[in-house]
Amino acid sequence: MRLKRQKRHRRTVRFFTACFGFRDPFKVLCDGTFIHHLVAHDINPVDTALSNLLGAEVKLFTTRCVLAELxxxxxxxxxxxxxxxxxxxxxxxxxxxxxAVDCITEIIGENNAEHFFVATQDADMRNGLQEIPGVPLIFGLRNSLLLEPLSNSQRHFAKSAEEERLHLNDLELKMLNMKKYSRPVLKEEDSPDMHEGMDHKIMGSKPIKLFGEEKKIDPKDKVQFKRKKAKGPNPLSCKKKKTQGTQNNAPKKETKDAEQTVRSRSRKRKRPHKSKTVESTINQ
Structure with a gap:
């Protein structure tokens, strides 16, 4: 039973947030009867109990008239x-x-501009505030707090407001029925320059119609595409330049002035073939 009650309360809070613009932290306006009920049944802390009821943070308010009445x-x-x-x-x-009744009803007004949740134990006051569409009501029952279910007037108001949003209002209909602004087309005899059309033909421009008038485009007004310039090679794909120290990797050769012979520093060792070595052993 408690779970069903919480679901009903969450549904009621969502109704007021969607249809009337209530936003957390919710403002709760309490009268003297509700405050006395909280003290008599030891419902403490009050803000925690109300935040559990509404599912969001709350701010508690009262008026000077309520304090004076208490x-x-x-x-x-x-x-x-x-x-x-x-x-x-x-x-x-x-x-x-x-x-307190007159003070709170005057603060609420006709449309509850401040978006107050009204907490009271006065049944006559709750019945009167139910006729105002955007006023959620809270009351206490023993040691628990309850949210008043939606009245028929509140449901009817929300349904009619939704239907009005679906249809166009008078201002929107007038805006749709307005004619588009268009300038009159100049005739050839009314134009200041009789040969203006011939000049455009010579230059190669083509007249086009735009919103009921002829608009001529000169060649200079045409879109000029930029040509792509040749780009250099990708520096990451190029080989690195060789330094001077690595250019002459070949073995250096020495020249003698007298004999003019060339001798390389790296000499290869000549090894005798196996056949020669075999013959020398046989002769011996």
Missing amino acids: GRLGNAYSDSLSAARNFMVARCDHDKRKS
Whole structure:
């Protein structure tokens, strides 16, 4: 049963966030009866209990008229008054203090511009605020907090607002029915230069029609494509230049002035063939 109740509460909160623009942290406006119910049933901390109910962070508000009403009730509501003083005070411009019902209904107004969740134990007050579309209501039942289900007026208002968004309004219809702006085409006899068309033909330009008028393009207005220039070789694919020290790797040759013979430094050792060695052994 508790899980079904939580799902219903989450569905109600999603309805107000999607249709009326409520955003967290949610603002909860409490009257004296709701604060007294919290103190009597020891629901503490209040912000944690309300955040668990709404599924997001909350800010608690009350009014000066509510504080004044709790103060007039005497010592029986002294604990409720001290608890209400810890809440933030919503602005109400009342020189003479009014009752909590009149003060809260005046703050809510016709469309609940401040997006308040109203928490109260007054059944008549809840019934009156249910007629206003964008006012979610919270009340306490013993040691648990509940969110008032959606009323028929709130459902009807959301459905009609959705249908209005699907259709075009008067301003949008006028914008669609407006004619496109177009300048009149100049005739040949009205043009200041009679030979302007001949000049374009000679230059090789072609007149084109754009939105009901002829627009002539000169050759200088044509798109000029840039030619690709030849690029150099890829430096990563080129071989490295040889240094001077590695150019003369060949064996150096020495020349003698007298004999003018060339001798290489690296001499190869001549080894006798196996056949010669065999013959020499036989002769011996």
